[in-house]
Amino acid sequence: MTEFDPQPAVPEPLPAGAPASPGGPPVVQAAPKVSEVPLTDTAVLSAPPLVRIQDLNLFYGGKQALFDINLDVREHSVMALIGPSGCGKSTLLRCINRMNDLIGNVRIEGSVTVGEDDVYAPGVDVISLRKRMGMVFQKSNPFPKSIYENVAYGLRIQGVKDRSVLDEAVERSLIASGLWNEVKDRLKDSALGLSGGQQQRLCIARALAVKPEVLLMDEPCSALDPLATSRIEELIFELKRNFTIVIVTHNMQQAARVSDFTAFFWMGKLIETGLTEKVFTNPVARMTEDYISGRFG
Numbered sequence: 001m002t003e004f005d006p007q008p009a010v011p012e013p014l015p016a017g018a019p020a021s022p023g024g025p026p027v028v029q030a031a032p033k034v035s036e037v038p039l040t041d042t043a044v045l046s047a048p049p050l051v052r053i054q055d056l057n058l059f060y061g062g063k064q065a066l067f068d069i070n071l072d073v074r075e076h077s078v079m080a081l082i083g084p085s086g087c088g089k090s091t092l093l094r095c096i097n098r099m100n101d102l103i104g105n106v107r108i109e110g111s112v113t114v115g116e117d118d119v120y121a122p123g124v125d126v127i128s129l130r131k132r133m134g135m136v137f138q139k140s141n142p143f144p145k146s147i148y149e150n151v152a153y154g155l156r157i158q159g160v161k162d163r164s165v166l167d168e169a170v171e172r173s174l175i176a177s178g179l180w181n182e183v184k185d186r187l188k189d190s191a192l193g194l195s196g197g198q199q200q201r202l203c204i205a206r207a208l209a210v211k212p213e214v215l216l217m218d219e220p221c222s223a224l225d226p227l228a229t230s231r232i233e234e235l236i237f238e239l240k241r242n243f244t245i246v247i248v249t250h251n252m253q254q255a256a257r258v259s260d261f262t263a264f265f266w267m268g269k270l271i272e273t274g275l276t277e278k279v280f281t282n283p284v285a286r287m288t289e290d291y292i293s294g295r296f297g
């Protein structure tokens with residue numbers, strides 16, 4: 001559990017002229033993007049949904065944690081899940097790759113599809129399913145192995161032995177995670193010797209090595225300093241060219257900087273979803289406005 005952090009990862013002034021909201025302080029305006037290239041281009045707006053969540057209810061034992069969630073994540077877009085602590089963001093993220101299966105006493109109703117495939121269809125091969133979805137956690141979790149072996153790990157457990165295939169995957173993934181130049185001369189060194197930010201990028205490289213379609217990120221920057229955070233944010237921007245990303249974040253500025261779409265949750269319910277710029281500058285629900293402007297959370 002992490003407290004709501006309204007501060008930007010790298011402090012920066014909000015743009016002037018944030019629109020006044022009726023009867024309250026101005027709504028926080030979407031922060032400047034990490035790149036000058038327009039973040040949400042028309043291709044993303046017209047892309048088909050890759051992940052489709054329909055009428056989803058989730059129960060931990062007798063306690064319902066998610067209520068009638070309907071949410072589409074478009075191909076090659078970044079979807080930010082925001083909302084106060086305990087509203088169900090991580091639970092929803094874990095529904096996409098069935099990680100909630102690892103928690104006893106969880107019951108799920110409704111459907112999640114990735115592409116054409118029903119994630120909860122009877123007889124589905126969960127291991128194959130999870131290969132299609134990389135996951136990055138709040139705290140980086142490199143294995144106590146070399147940098148090379150960390151990245152090659154997923155391929156090795158798939159049975160890949162060909163050294164040239166492994167070498168290519170390690171290099172490709174480290175380039176994609178922005179780490180190659182920093183580690184290419186010490187691939188045999190322990191991953192535990194990397195800085196926190198480097199370890200998190202290594203974990204991203206490890207997730208990318210098996211070529212997932214979807215990258216699920218659960219507060220990937222919450223343990224990082226502002227510089228390491230901004231590198232990951234830049235990386236997210238690059239990665240969405242090839243992957244579809246769902247990110248849980250408590251950091252409103254981060255959601256505004258990296259995502260195309262935002263979904264705001266409150267007590268297990270999806271209150272509002274839409275283009276990030278719209279959700280941040282002109283939300284439909286009063287509750288969304290109150291949350292993103294820091295009035296509660």
Ligand SMILES: Nc1ncnc2c1ncn2[C@@H]1O[C@H](COP(=O)(O)OP(=O)(O)OP(=O)(O)O)[C@@H](O)[C@H]1O
Pocket residue numbers: 001002060065083084085086087088089090091092103
């Ligand atoms: N393993 C579990 N067993 C029982 N209840 C759980 C479990 N995991 C989460 N919950 C409950 O489900 C609700 C949603 O929790 P979840 O961790 O998904 O929220 P969150 O929005 O990700 O919170 P945070 O931002 O603090 O990480 C909370 O009430 C939480 O206590």
